[in-house]
Amino acid sequence: MNKQEMKDKAFDIRCSIIKSIANCGSGHLGGAMSIVELLTYLYYEEMNIDPKNPTKKDRDKFVCSKGHAGPALYSVLADLEYFPIEWLNTLNMGGTRLPSHCDMNKTPGIDFTTGSLGQGISAAVGLALAQKLNKFNSYTYVLIGDGESQEGQVWEAAETANQWELDNLIAFTDFNKQQLDGYVKDILNLNKLKERWESFGWFVQQIDGHDFNQIEGAIRNAKETKGMPSMIILDTIKSKGYIPGENILENHHIKLSISDGEKAIEELKRREGRI
Amino acid sequence: MEIAMRDAWGNALVEKGKTHPELVVLDADVSGSTKSILFQKEFPSRFFNCGVAEANMVGTAAGLASAGFRPVVNAFAIFLALKGTDQIRNAIAYNNLPVIIAGAYGGLSDSYDGASHQSIADIAIMRAIPNLKVIVPSDSNQAEQALEYALKQESPVYIRLNRNPMPEIEKSEEFIKEKAIKMIDGNDITIISNGITASFALEASKELEEKGYSVELINSPFVKPLDEETILKSIRKTKKVITIEEHNIIGGFSSAVSESIVKNNVCCKFKAIGVEDTFTQTGDYKELLSFYGISKENIVNQALKILN
Ligand SMILES: Cc1ncc(C[n+]2csc(CCOP(=O)(O)OP(=O)(O)O)c2C)c(N)n1
Numbered sequence: 111m112n113k114q115e116m117k118d119k120a121f122d123i124r125c126s127i128i129k130s131i132a133n134c135g136s137g138h139l140g141g142a143m144s145i146v147e148l149l150t151y152l153y154y155e156e157m158n159i160d161p162k163n164p165t166k167k168d169r170d171k172f173v174c175s176k177g178h179a180g181p182a183l184y185s186v187l188a189d190l191e192y193f194p195i196e197w198l199n200t201l202n203m204g205g206t207r208l209p210s211h212c213d214m215n216k217t218p219g220i221d222f223t224t225g226s227l228g229q230g231i232s233a234a235v236g237l238a239l240a241q242k243l244n245k246f247n248s249y250t251y252v253l254i255g256d257g258e259s260q261e262g263q264v265w266e267a268a269e270t271a272n273q274w275e276l277d278n279l280i281a282f283t284d285f286n287k288q289q290l291d292g293y294v295k296d297i298l299n300l301n302k303l304k305e306r307w308e309s310f311g312w313f314v315q316q317i318d319g320h321d322f323n324q325i326e327g328a329i330r331n332a333k334e335t336k337g338m339p340s341m342i343i344l345d346t347i348k349s350k351g352y353i354p355g356e357n358i359l360e361n362h363h364i365k366l367s368i369s370d371g372e373k374a375i376e377e378l379k380r381r382e383g384r385i
Numbered sequence: 386m387e388i389a390m391r392d393a394w395g396n397a398l399v400e401k402g403k404t405h406p407e408l409v410v411l412d413a414d415v416s417g418s419t420k421s422i423l424f425q426k427e428f429p430s431r432f433f434n435c436g437v438a439e440a441n442m443v444g445t446a447a448g449l450a451s452a453g454f455r456p457v458v459n460a461f462a463i464f465l466a467l468k469g470t471d472q473i474r475n476a477i478a479y480n481n482l483p484v485i486i487a488g489a490y491g492g493l494s495d496s497y498d499g500a501s502h503q504s505i506a507d508i509a510i511m512r513a514i515p516n517l518k519v520i521v522p523s524d525s526n527q528a529e530q531a532l533e534y535a536l537k538q539e540s541p542v543y544i545r546l547n548r549n550p551m552p553e554i555e556k557s558e559e560f561i562k563e564k565a566i567k568m569i570d571g572n573d574i575t576i577i578s579n580g581i582t583a584s585f586a587l588e589a590s591k592e593l594e595e596k597g598y599s600v601e602l603i604n605s606p607f608v609k610p611l612d613e614e615t616i617l618k619s620i621r622k623t624k625k626v627i628t629i630e631e632h633n634i635i636g637g638f639s640s641a642v643s644e645s646i647v648k649n650n651v652c653c654k655f656k657a658i659g660v661e662d663t664f665t666q667t668g669d670y671k672e673l674l675s676f677y678g679i680s681k682e683n684i685v686n687q688a689l690k691i692l693n
Contacts, residue, residue: 136497177501202497204668204676209499225501226464227437257414260436291414291422291434298436360417 111154116322119189120150121382124351125375126185130198131364132371137202137210140361142182144286144319144346145253151325152251153186161190164218168246171221171237175230176255176284177211184208184217192219228261230254231281235271238279238339249333253282257289260298265310271339272311279339280332281312284319286348290362307341319344353377387550390581391489393525394546395420397532398457399427405455405536411446412459413439418548419459419489443469446484447476455483455536461495462488462545466507477541478516485535486511486543491521492580492631493660493674494548499667504545505660509636511543512609518542519608521630521638523583526556527606534561545580547631549670552584554604565612567619571599574625574688577616578604579638582629582658582679589684598692608638613645620646625654625691631679634659654691658683 111119123146131137153159157170174183181201188195193207200206207216211225222237224230234252241248254264271279285303287294294300307314313335317324325342332340348362349355352374355364366374379385402408402424414437416422425432435442439460446456458465465488466473477484488507495502511519520535520542522528528546535542557566565577569590578586583604590600601619605612620626626646630638639657646653660677674680 178498202499202667204666204672206667209667210497211499211501213499223501225499226468257437260414260438262438262441289414289437290418291412291416297414297434298438 113322116150116154119154120146121378121384123150123182123185123189124378126189126198127182128352128371128374130185130201131181132366132368133199134201134203135367136363136365137181138178138362139352139364139366140288140349140355141176141255141284141286142179143350143352143355144348145179145182145284146351147320147322147325148253148282148344149182149186151322153190156329157251158248161192161219164192168244168248170249170251173222173224173230173234173237173250173252174212175224175234175252176227176258177224177230180208180210180212183212183220187217187219193217227255227258228263231264231267234279234281235267235276238271238276239274241278242276249278249280251280251282253284255289256283256285256287256294256300259283259300268307268310268312275337276339277336280329281339281341283341283343284346285343286346288348288361292359304343311338312341313338314341314343316343316345319346320350351378353381387552388525389550390522390525390528390547391418391420393528394487394532395423397529398424401532401536402428402431407453407455408457409433409449409454410457410459411435411442413437413442413464415460415489418461419487421459439464439468440472443472443486444476447472447480447482450477450482450484451480455485457485457487459487459489461502461504462491462507463502463504466504466511466543470510473511473517474514478514481516481540483539484541485532486541488543488545490548491545492547493665493677494670496670496673497667500664503665505633505665506636507545508608508632508638509640512636512641516540518610519545520606521545521580521608522606523578523580523604524551524553526553527560530561531606547581551581554583554587560606563607563610563612565603565605565607565615567601567615568604569600569602571601571623573599573623574627574692575601575603575619575623576627576629576684576688577642579606579608579628579630582631585679585681586629586684588681589688592681592685593688598688605638608641611641611645613649616642617645617649617651620651620653624652627656627658627684627687627691629658629679629684631674632659633662635662656687656691658687
């Protein structure tokens, strides 16, 4: 894909997320919308995966440690035909295979179950370690939230990944500066986030998380860096693309009707010059 | 009127904050959900948002309590009771520090966040920790009473709360004397509810009465200490008992009751209603409850089976 095609894809994914959450009536829209460029780049460009064979042993893996962003991942997986697109209309309803939080028991294409914050990154350390033990030439990608980074477990995982020199582990922080109760800086500031990860022995880059060129470059650098795990801090905007939710305090769990969703999609089209 | 238990809890914290200057409130980035935010608004200097770091919050509360404060820690029940277990046990309970541990969104009440957020093992774990009292309020009144009770203790209390508006039952002062509440006198069968199942049990009892059975209905917000006197007296009379709780049937309220039955050599027919040792799923709260058998209908059916 060229960069314009990636942008188009990201736009489609954003619309799909808005529609599926609007259909359900509410959801974690804020934290889903901020990771769309990352997911688009990983799933359409970078990862060695085969939707026809989602359990292939030596595939690259992705763990969405901030499991509440599941709906973003579902829109990507549906588009890649891991499962029928109609499933998106069942998002988070009784009996669904697409619950609000990522669940590998229920959804094809989900590499690890998450929902309890802080746990996904440890599981990703285990997945990356297993890839090394199996001598697979594959990567584990993991996404954590900035609020999630307050969990002590995240830093325990950071230590082990460094100790075991897991250079096949590429982590991302969705640094959207917001968590559930408000702004990260007001609740528990992540002082010197970049230096912190560096001091844990990780190769750290900080980039614009909505810029495909920068994502591409950072992942290339990460892969070229041997002997240590990588952290790519993504400067992002919570709710990016669901315009009514951008730059407001309460955008974690958003209520919206189907017509709110339609309006928001029109608004986004206009902003992106698509009409 | 039905008030969501979490709103009642937040308001009760504010009320008690006025008369208890030593009361401090902690939350783990879910104050908008637990409603401890109401306390923050009123007493910003006595409120501490610890971020998404439950274990650290619980440990911090232990320190505050040992220095003479009365901390109330708030988070989702599952993350408080399960991520903070070691700290609850070793820092709080072992030292017998009077921390109030308020587990919000108990049972299936965080219905749309699915299995990872639904708390069906917390009672079992909390109950097995010495020094720790365990209360599951049935409605908003009982949530307020539980706070009142906990503030009078010199030991820690786990209060497991619910997210949603549920029907109120009649208020009783028996509860804060650590007593189970006798709601209806009867002779044929004993039905004991715990937590928000109280209103289902009440409806079921009425239906059974209409079918000609005499039900003894008890509500027991306390899981520990359990009011064995009231409960066993009733079971000795009716020789049939149904327990109902919003928890796994392993280790929770029904286990507490059945242990006490066996320990005291009481002979009876027994049925525990609750989640049948399975992980639960996402969906509408009331639908989920009835899917897992926590409903008036299931109580009636199970009662009829035992009665006949
Ligand atoms: C262990 C744990 N504690 C609390 C929660 C409830 N919770 C869900 S999302 C969230 C905020 C997460 O903030 P962040 O990681 O920054 O995610 P984002 O803002 O990107 O959505 C919280 C506290 C949880 N899922 N897991």
